Amino acid sequence: SAVISQKPSRDICQRGTSLTIQCQVDSQVTMMFWYRQQPGQSLTLIATANQGSEATYESGFVIDKFPISRPNLTFSTLTVSNMSPEDSSIYLCSAQGAKVTEAFFGQGTRLTVV
Amino acid sequence: AQSVTQPDIHITVSEGASLELRCNYSYGATPYLFWYVQSPGQGLQLLLKYFSGDTLVQGIKGFEAEFKRSQSSFNLRKPSVHWSDAAEYFCAVGALDTGRRALTFGSGTRLQVQP
Numbered sequence: 578s579a580v581i582s583q584k585p586s587r588d589i590c591q592r593g594t595s596l597t598i599q600c601q602v603d604s605q606v607t608m609m610f611w612y613r614q615q616p617g618q619s620l621t622l623i624a625t626a627n628q629g630s631e632a633t634y635e636s637g638f639v640i641d642k643f644p645i646s647r648p649n650l651t652f653s654t655l656t657v658s659n660m661s662p663e664d665s666s667i668y669l670c671s672a673q674g675a676k677v678t679e680a681f682f683g684q685g686t687r688l689t690v691v
Numbered sequence: 692a693q694s695v696t697q698p699d700i701h702i703t704v705s706e707g708a709s710l711e712l713r714c715n716y717s718y719g720a721t722p723y724l725f726w727y728v729q730s731p732g733q734g735l736q737l738l739l740k741y742f743s744g745d746t747l748v749q750g751i752k753g754f755e756a757e758f759k760r761s762q763s764s765f766n767l768r769k770p771s772v773h774w775s776d777a778a779e780y781f782c783a784v785g786a787l788d789t790g791r792r793a794l795t796f797g798s799g800t801r802l803q804v805q806p
Contacts (some may be wrong), residue, residue: 583734608792619781620735620796669734673792678723678742680785680794684734 579604583683597656598686600670605650608673615666626653660690693718693784695797703803712767712800714782723785724765730778777804
């Protein structure tokens, strides 16, 4: 199994600012994903972080708002840009090995925008 | 596209009672199915998963789930609930052959345990 570390674990940010969340996996993984969990809601996929190329975004999410990097097979970042209170959510990083049956999650980043 | 339905938003059971959380999926081929638990303020912990073989799957913390293809269901069960089981439970489906590797999650079921 893979262990995923996310930083920061929580933050309170001013509206209009940006926050970058880091995701570090302890082993090389094939796929990395970013999810959003709004208060009291389920997980919604933001994007697939592709190693060495632009991320693939889901409908309703755009690169200008959620730029993602994945410079190698163990690390990815998600930036939440120009934040508003509606961006207050838990953001979770996920990784998969070669098999879709192996799906691991970080502890999440709890973001509050004031 | 695959989808997951968890019909019960909130369930309350007494400690020591049995538990069944429902999950129905929609997917054209054989899905990969997961149950995760999320305690307040925590990330997701994998309870169990099914991808082939025996349709009754054993997981951690005394949980089990049964895959029923005819009913498109993957219900989670526990014979005797402990107070520490109070949490949010998510069912998720994955599909290798669609090219979409990310999991699709249900809306979750919040479990409350009464003493």
